[in-house]
Amino acid sequence: MALPDPLAEQILRIARQAGDEIMSIYDKDFTIYEKQDTSPLTEADLAAHKTIVAELEQVSDLPILSEESADISWQERQTWQRYWLVDPLDGTKEFIKKNGEFTVNIALIDNGKPVLGVVYAPAKNTSYVGVVGKGAWQIDEQGQSAISAQPHRAGDTWKVVGSRSHQSPEIQQLLAQLDGETELVAMGSSLKLCLVATGEAHLYPRLGPTSEWDTGAAHAVALAAGATVTVLNPEDPLNKNAEPLSYNQKESVLNPFFLVSA
Structure with a gap:
């Protein structure tokens, strides 16, 4: 089934091509270099x-x-109104561990807001596509289906996504402030945001470092699925006065702490 947005269809094709490149290396002995920040x-x-x-x-x-x-x-970036934000392989540590939880991320940013995003997990043969204002979809071996975030209901267990590689001690403090039982769901890469978009989790609090390319594509998917992504103040865990997470608004490409919520 074709997506209702031709540009999203093109970006999905590109993400899958990149995924093919990744998978051609995934099953081999691959070379690990070091970036300046020492990540592989x-x-x-x-x-x-x-x-x-x-x-x-x-x-x-x-x-x-x-x-x-x-x-x-x-100086150059601050003149951009619209641009592509790309993480060609998000979850490099998951790739090296060979657990399949890594993604190709491509987002279209318009005036600081993600408006289109594709997240492709090549080892899982699963894609998530979001076009703000048009909808969000999951595409896998079972076909293409619309996805939507599912708010927490009174009496239900809070399902909270956590990082598999970057567990933060502040997470437990935040969970303690929620009303009711909680269940921590571990996941790697930008798939964490997608779990909220699909309704498999209610919250994803990120109390650790990320860069804008880590989140842009899945942020678009989450927004298109009806979730919110807001700057997180640990003293206000329910984010009653939070601002939306935005992009390319400062010299640093590091994100503040944030919360993905249905």
Whole structure:
């Protein structure tokens, strides 16, 4: 079944091409390099990056900010109204552990807001696509289906997504402030946001470091599915006065702490 948005269909195709590049390396012995921040960089990151950039340039003349080409000055970036935000391989640690929980992320950002996003998990052959104002979909071996975030209901157990690689002690403090029982669901990469978008979890509080390319695509999916993504103040765990998480509004590409909620 075709997606109702032609551009989203094109971006899904590009994400899958990048995923094919990643999977061609996944089952081999791959080389691990080191970035300046000491996180692992694999051959798959670079192969996926080259594929995405080349293909995006065929369908759009918008600028591209990718984790693997992030050395664009703030003076240049602050002039961008619309641009592509890319993480060619999110969850590099999950890739190295070979647990399948890694993704290709491509987002379209418009005036600081994600408006279209594709998250593709190649090892799971599962895609998540969101177009704000049009809807969100999951595409897997069973086919294509619409997804929507599901609010917590009184008496239900809170299902809260946590990072598999970056557990934060502040998470337990936040969980203690929720009314009722809680269940922590571990997941890697941007798939954490997608669990809220599909209704498999109610909350994803992120109380650890992330960069904008880590979240942009799945943020769009979450918004399109009816969830919210807001800046998180640990002293206000229910985010009653929170601002939306935004992009390209400052020189640093690091995100503040945030909360994904249905």
